[in-house]
Amino acid sequence: MDDSSDLRPRLASASRSTLAIITDPSQANPFGSIHGGVILRLADECGALAAFRHSGGPMVTTAAIDGFSFIEPVHVGERVELISEITYVGRTSMEARIDVYAESMSHPNPRKVGSGYGVYVALTALGKPKTVAPLLSETQDDARRDEAARARQAARLARRDAERQ
Ligand SMILES: CC(C)(COP(=O)(O)OP(=O)(O)OC[C@H]1O[C@@H](n2cnc3c(N)ncnc32)[C@H](O)[C@@H]1OP(=O)(O)O)[C@@H](O)C(=O)NCCC(=O)NCCS
Numbered sequence: 207m208d209d210s211s212d213l214r215p216r217l218a219s220a221s222r223s224t225l226a227i228i229t230d231p232s233q234a235n236p237f238g239s240i241h242g243g244v245i246l247r248l249a250d251e252c253g254a255l256a257a258f259r260h261s262g263g264p265m266v267t268t269a270a271i272d273g274f275s276f277i278e279p280v281h282v283g284e285r286v287e288l289i290s291e292i293t294y295v296g297r298t299s300m301e302a303r304i305d306v307y308a309e310s311m312s313h314p315n316p317r318k319v320g321s322g323y324g325v326y327v328a329l330t331a332l333g334k335p336k337t338v339a340p341l342l343s344e345t346q347d348d349a350r351r352d353e354a355a356r357a358r359q360a361a362r363l364a365r366r367d368a369e370r371q
Pocket of ligand 1: 268270297299300325362363366
C-alpha cells in the first residue's frame with residue numbers, strides 16, 4: 207500500500223504482530239530484573255509493527271504509549287514475547303494493544319508480565335500524517351472494543367491538550 211492507499215476496512219487480526227528476544231545481563235538492573243525501559247522499547251517496536259501492518263507504511267511514528275502495567279518481573283536469560291494488534295483507528299492514528307509474556311528457557315511456561323497501549327500516526331514519505339483504512343467492526347465484541355478505545359483516545363487527547371499548556 208502506498209500513499210494512494212487501499213482504504214477498505216481491515217480486520218484487527220490482519221495487524222497482529224509478534225516480536226521475541228532472549229534477555230541478557232546488559233538489559234538488567236543490579237537485582238537481575240530486566241529494566242522497564244527495555245520492555246517499553248520492545249513494546250513500542252511491537253506496537254509499531256501492528257501499525258505498519260494496518261497502514262501499509264511507508265512510515266509510522268509513536269504519538270503515545272500509555273496505560274502500561276508491569277505485572278511481574280522479567281529475569282535475565284528468559285524468552286520475552288510481545289504480541290500486538292490494532293484496537294482503534296482514527297483518521298491517521300492507530301491504537302495498538304501490546305501484551306508481553308516471559309518464560310524461563312529451562313521450564314517453558316509463558317506468563318503474562320506486562321500490557322499496555324501505543325498510539326501510532328501513519329506518515330507519508332514526506333512525514334505528513336496519512337489517512338489509514340478504518341478498522342473493521344463486525345461483532346458485538348468489536349463494538350465493545352471500539353467504544354472502550356474511543357474513550358481511551360478521548361482521555362489521551364484531553365491529557366495531551368492539558369500538557370501542552
Ligand atoms: C504524533 C505527531 C505526528 C502528531 O502530530 P500533530 O501535529 O499533533 O498532528 P495531528 O493533530 O493531525 O494528529 C495526528 C493524529 O494523531 C493523534 N494524536 C496526536 N497526538 C496524540 C496523542 N498524544 N495521543 C493520542 N493521539 C494523538 C491525533 O488525534 C490525530 O489522530 P486522527 O488523525 O486519527 O484524528 C507529532 O506530535 C509528532 O511528530 N510527535 C513526535 C513523535 C515522535 O517523535 N515519536 C517518538 C519516535 S517514533
